[in-house]
Amino acid sequence: MARKATIIGGGVIGGGWAARFLLSGWDVSVYDPDPEAPRKIGEVLANARAALPALADVPMPPEGRLTFANNLKDAVEDSEYIQESVSERIELKHRVYAEIQAHAPDALLGSSTSGYKPSQLQEKSTNPEVLFVAHPFNPVYLLPLVEVVPSPKNDLQRIEEAKEILREIGMYPLHVRKEIDAHIADRFLEAVWREALWLVKDGVATTEEIDEAIRMGFGLRWGQMGLFDTYRVAGGEAGMKHFMAQFGPCLSWPWTKLMDVPEFNDELVDLIAGQSDAQSGHMTIREMERIRDQNLIGFLRVLKERNWGAGKVLLDHDARRAAEAPAAKLPALDAPLLLSHMQVLPGWIDYNGHMTESRYLFASSEVTNAFLGLIGAGLDYVAAGRSYYTAESHIMHLGEARLGDALTGSVQVLGADEKRLHLFMRIERDGAPVATIEQMLLHVDTVNGGTCPVAPEVLAKLQPIVTAHAALPQPKDTGRYVGQRKSR
The missing domain is CATH 3.40.50.720 (NAD(P)-binding Rossmann-like Domain)
Known part of the structure; x- marks a missing residue:
């Protein structure tokens, strides 16, 4: 529940x-x-x-x-x-x-x-x-x-x-x-907001110019390093003590009007609102929200790639959800094995807004890797010097996938022996096919660089699946070649 x-x-x-x-x-x-x-x-x-x-x-x-x-x-x-x-x-x-x-x-x-x-x-x-x-x-x-x-x-x-x-x-x-x-945060923002109101009221800058100063400069630094780390770096090799010694005296200079507030009257409201309308009034709020969200996704994913700042929170959250996922177990063998759940991410998208070709193969590799792990030929097996290598692939693009779409990947074993593994994979969205991929894999001794028989313990896990899937209907698109007309 x-x-x-x-x-x-x-x-x-x-x-x-x-x-x-x-x-x-x-x-x-x-x-x-x-x-x-x-x-x-x-x-x-x-x-x-x-x-x-x-x-x-x-x-x-x-x-x-x-x-x-x-x-x-x-x-x-x-x-x-x-x-x-x-x-x-x-x-x-x-x-x-x-x-x-x-x-x-x-x-x-x-x-x-x-x-x-x-x-x-x-x-x-x-x-x-x-x-x-x-x-x-x-x-x-x-x-x-x-x-x-x-x-x-x-x-x-x-x-x-x-x-x-x-x-x-x-x-x-x-x-x-x-x-x-x-x-904490709003007290800090309030100080910045007050100073911005004075700059507009005194005719020093427009709302757009202030926003440009933030998003073209220190806002980018703050977004990934905050305030104190930014200034620590500004102190050079001598660090924060040097920064404080160098810039501390300016705190007594009358630079800001931090303790003073401009009179909040209709004139100030009209001034700020008028400049804001001129700056971005050509867009609806919903359009601005979508632009904001896509920009934030880009920033946050860069931080995530570096395990830094807000990106570390995202990585930790992924790890938490992965740890809470049910442990992998052998599915029922009376149907193709549903082995992979995926999501179309920003890096998977091409200029048309669709999932790009390379990611179809990536999705199939996720299914293949899950299957190899299931039969005991995962990373530990590879580390011991043996692995399955893909020798041939045939992919059919049957549908489009867009950002955020949830995909599933299933595999049907068409045949296997001591050195070969013949797989047919389906990538689907909401039960509708997005792609099928037929692959032939060879079992390889990675040290000597040639084919070799699969380990008996892996073959023991593989054979019951081969036997069960032999009773399944053959996928109609198996054995296709490029340019062959689709069966009706």
Whole structure:
């Protein structure tokens, strides 16, 4: 039975939470009195379905079930985790918590608040031990950071439970050790935001020029190295001490207006909004979200390749899911063996947006490798100096696969002896064929470079499959040659 999470508030952040839990295999109940909530969450979920799977290198779990509750009582029933994302009004939050805890007093209850401290949220709570801040960053379904902020009233064991749940759905829970207004990240962003408002108000820069300064320069450094490591590198071989000695004196210079706030009036709002409209008003918000998501996927996958920063979180999450996968065992032999579950990743796509030719063969190699592992001819066997080498392949392209598509790979053994292995593989999407690959493999002594008989223990595992598959119908496309007309 799937675990259940409840999302209270179906806006941008609530929708992102719903998508993150759903795509991680949780059932999700949403409560939001806004009649537009199902449409809004549906649009966020569509973006998430196109984006989050592109970060994974292991199969995503089956998607959970999404429901919309008519009241809070139904929404929180049987929930293991509840996330509140309502408007930033403390009296509203207190009313919501009172009703939640009247029906689910012991459920973990996180708040997406960007400003309130947990002690403020807990003021009227009947069970403050389970109520804490879990502040994410948009888009919640892609960015891993969530600031977890407890107060002295929290049960730290329950906070650890919450952090483990957040890790399970691929997030990075940053435990904020001391409650403070606006937590860590938003306090930092607030300082940058204030300075940006002054630069626009004083006519020094436009909104577009400020954004260009960030995305063409220090934003790229921050995205993969943060602030302090960036400045450590700036200190050269002498490191952070040299940097502090060199640039410390400038802290006393009147460079910023950090402690001063421009008057927030209609003139400032119109100035900022007008420049922002001129900068990117030609795109819809949904178009901008999709551009943002694809850019983030590219950045995050580069970091993942280097096991660095947010990419390390993705790698750890893949490893966790792989470890939780059922142990491989010999499937029933009365049908082709379903051995591989794959996902079409960004690097698999060509300029047409389809899976490129080389990846069809890669998909078949995943099936072959799974089969060889099943019969005992995996990596340990190769390390001992013996292996199967592909001698011939024939591939038929039967369908298109796009980014994020889930593929399965099955194999039927057409024949085998001590030195040869004849396989027929099917790559499918939702039960429809994407490709078939027929292969002949030779068993090789990798030390001496020639064919040799397969090890008896491998042949013992292989032979029952050969015998069983001999009774299966022969695939109609076996033995084809290039250019041969398709059978009808």
